[in-house]
Amino acid sequence: MAVPARSRHGAVRLGGIARQQREQDVGIKRRRVSLRLDPRYARGAGDDCGASTIDFALTDLQQSVRAAIEKICARFDDDYWRKRDGDGKFPDAFHGALAADGWLGICVPEAYGGSGLGIAEAAVMMGAIAQSGAGFSGASAVHMNIFGLNPVVVYGSDEQKRRMLPPIVAGKEKACFAVTEPNAGLETAKLQTRAERRGDRYVISGAKIWTTTAQVADRMLILTRTAPLEAGRKPTDGLTLFFTALDRRYVEVREIEKMGRKAVDSNQVFIDGLDVPADDRIGAEGRGFDYILDGFNPERILVAAEAIGLGRAALQRAAAYAKERTVFGRPIGQNQAIQHPLAECWMELEAAELMAFKAAWQYDNGMPCGPAANAAKYLGAEAGFKACQTAIMTHGGYGYAKEFHVERYFRESMIPRIAPVTPHLILCFIAERVLGLPKSY
Numbered sequence: 001m002a003v004p005a006r007s008r009h010g011a012v013r014l015g016g017i018a019r020q021q022r023e024q025d026v027g028i029k030r031r032r033v034s035l036r037l038d039p040r041y042a043r044g045a046g047d048d049c050g051a052s053t054i055d056f057a058l059t060d061l062q063q064s065v066r067a068a069i070e071k072i073c074a075r076f077d078d079d080y081w082r083k084r085d086g087d088g089k090f091p092d093a094f095h096g097a098l099a100a101d102g103w104l105g106i107c108v109p110e111a112y113g114g115s116g117l118g119i120a121e122a123a124v125m126m127g128a129i130a131q132s133g134a135g136f137s138g139a140s141a142v143h144m145n146i147f148g149l150n151p152v153v154v155y156g157s158d159e160q161k162r163r164m165l166p167p168i169v170a171g172k173e174k175a176c177f178a179v180t181e182p183n184a185g186l187e188t189a190k191l192q193t194r195a196e197r198r199g200d201r202y203v204i205s206g207a208k209i210w211t212t213t214a215q216v217a218d219r220m221l222i223l224t225r226t227a228p229l230e231a232g233r234k235p236t237d238g239l240t241l242f243f244t245a246l247d248r249r250y251v252e253v254r255e256i257e258k259m260g261r262k263a264v265d266s267n268q269v270f271i272d273g274l275d276v277p278a279d280d281r282i283g284a285e286g287r288g289f290d291y292i293l294d295g296f297n298p299e300r301i302l303v304a305a306e307a308i309g310l311g312r313a314a315l316q317r318a319a320a321y322a323k324e325r326t327v328f329g330r331p332i333g334q335n336q337a338i339q340h341p342l343a344e345c346w347m348e349l350e351a352a353e354l355m356a357f358k359a360a361w362q363y364d365n366g367m368p369c370g371p372a373a374n375a376a377k378y379l380g381a382e383a384g385f386k387a388c389q390t391a392i393m394t395h396g397g398y399g400y401a402k403e404f405h406v407e408r409y410f411r412e413s414m415i416p417r418i419a420p421v422t423p424h425l426i427l428c429f430i431a432e433r434v435l436g437l438p439k440s441y
């Protein structure tokens with residue numbers, strides 16, 4: 001089944017919570033709580049009653065997204081992903097299958113070849129991919145397509161969108177996102193890659209690190225500095241964004257050997273005099289950080305969905321194994337020491353998903369979603385990690401064997417904890433922006 005077109009059921013309606021969330025949504029104006037209560041429970045309610053919507057069900061559209069993705073993923077079984085994890089080959093067949101049915105443009109406007117659906121639908125899609133057993137090997141192979149090009153969608157000119165988006169949606173080109181630098185880390189303002197203006201072109205030189213899919217990418221979305229740090233009103237001024245060809249004559253890409261997700265490469269990238277037309281600059285010079293900031297929240301929501309999907313894959317395997325494995329004359333799953341951690345994982349994954357869909361609902365409805373998106377990423381990543389760890393312990397020694405897959409999940413479950421932002425920085429964000437505590441760094 002191909003990706004459905006936008007429907008009126010676009011946004012998940014999880015939290016018609018018409019109540020000001022003082023601590024969470026700075027900036028949302030107070031709205032009156034309107035409750036339509038069952039008469040049995042309405043006794044004592046005042047006249048201030050109207051309609052309220054709290055709907056935890058996936059919409060028809062979201063269910064069809066999930067079913068279609070599951071069907072595609074069923075063609076790529078656990079052995080496919082185990083082999084990719086062993087040989088490190090990019091999962092081209094999987095990427096191609098999603099591209100063929102139009103899924104790579106799920107969030108790209110229809111005018112540029114996409115489906116123009118919301119982040120809630122994209123979260124359903126990415127969660128289903130990870131849960132299928134593809135984990136982060138599958139999710140990261142397409143992650144950049146799903147929301148990575150948001151700055152182009154929002155700030156690119158019409159000419160740029162027509163030129164840049166359709167080849168990515170069609171799967172003819174792959175893109176990578178180069179922000180992190182060896183000497184800057186999480187302090188993005190300190191990045192040192194320079195773009196110097198020369199007439200109608202820029203010349204870029206510098207070094208990036210951890211750039212995912214740079215081995216296979218045709219293009220990169222790259223954040224550079226065009227004005228000195230000291231010159232701006234704030235440290236993030238003077239950063240400029242480009243979406244341009246990854247011309248390997250001027251860009252050396254060196255793969256980093258890493259713990260997991262071998263099929264999807266992450267790299268050191270050395271750029272020496274990359275000549276870029278000014279037409280590839282996205283938006284205004286010096287405003288690049290503001291543009292990528294826009295994409296931070298939806299990306300956190302997707303990463304949360306992916307981590308939760310991976311955790312569920314691990315939990316399913318663990319529960320199945322606990323029913324089958326017999327030791328001391330009974331299935332290990334009959335022991336509470338095995339049952340309880342699994343039950344705890346289920347609850348934590350469910351709770352994290354509620355937060356992720358709340359954040360998606362806020363984003364798709366144009367509301368501020370920073371606290372919920374960050375909380376979802378934190379909770380989803382931690383719950384996913386715990387589920388993977390618990391799955392290994394449930395399997396005992398077999399959990400350590402590649403044949404049982406959970407060790408692969410476990411290695412991959414570290415990724416959403418670290419990238420695109422660490423749990424420490426999320427806690428700092430919540431402490432500062434939600435609880436009003438002083439900035440700690």
Ligand SMILES: Cc1cc2nc3c(=O)[nH]c(=O)nc-3n(C[C@H](O)[C@H](O)[C@H](O)COP(=O)(O)OP(=O)(O)OC[C@H]3O[C@@H](n4cnc5c(N)ncnc54)[C@H](O)[C@@H]3O)c2cc1C
Pocket residue numbers: 177178179180184185186187209210211212213266415418419420421422423424425428440441
């Ligand atoms: C598999 C993988 C894929 C990635 N893909 C990409 C990609 O495609 N593109 C890209 O640009 N980047 C990518 N990254 C980079 C990733 O976003 C960064 O690793 C992450 O943002 C952390 O930055 P850092 O590694 O430089 O950590 P550092 O900034 O060096 O921080 C190190 C540790 O110190 C902690 N720390 C630092 N400052 C504070 C503070 N003030 N308070 C509390 N704790 C603090 C951090 O939380 C962290 O735990 C990827 C990373 C990985 C592992």
